[in-house]
Amino acid sequence: MTQIRNAQVADADVLVELLAQLDYSAAGFIKEKIRALLGHPDAVLLVAEQEGAVRGFISLHFIPQIALAGDFCRVSYFCVDSRQTSQGIGKQLLEHAEKLAKERSCDRMELHCHSRRLRSHQFYERQDYEDSPKYFMKKLG
Template sequence: MGIRNAKISDWKEIMELLQQLDYSDTDSFLQEKIKTLLDHPDERLLVYEYDEKIVAFISIHFIPQVALKGDFARISYFAVDKKFRSKGIGREIEEHCAYLAEERKCDRIEVHSHSRRVNAHRFYCRQGFVESPKYFIKKV
């Protein structure tokens, strides 16, 4: 029970968690994406097991910075099964990621969270994150 590195064989459980975040139709490419992430030296893909079932996962990237002394970590995907929320699992995973970020000489963690994810915003604020408005995206 607890946090461990993800494996490609975890893809179905990760897919189910992504569906709870409204990311559907990932089954055709998810295994390949997980393999890419697991092979990348600046990426950690972690899962949380409870009673031999994956109930949460997080993807965190470590990004070197050229103009700043500290690097930064970015949480790109983070989901806790809705049946297991408010049990401290998200806090435990986020705190573990903060530890990993410090190990990698990062001085901050960023996360982008859609405006509709109000409960996630409350969680991040409780974890010490502060809002930093203005995020731009360009589709290519």
């Protein structure tokens, strides 16, 4: 059975491992980032746990909209351990995130998923997410 709970600083090592599966190296600052997310009123960091082990996580940000009645929830990072995929963990995490978003008056979910992550695209399409092809980014500093 999968339990979804708020992340804790004690989850840092496993989150570093999961982020590495997404090609991110967060080892030097992960604890600081977890603390910041846990203390932020418009952010939620959740983990999925099975048999006492973290199998995945999702990071959410709730963003008010000035021009639209509803707000939106952005999924900033989302990963299920590559050894645990296709077991429903990701679906459970995403459904839990959507429930939280509705509770916070969000009328949509948004996420960015790199073009190289084809299996992730298929997963999102099965969850009724639609492709929104424009995404612009500028690195600062």
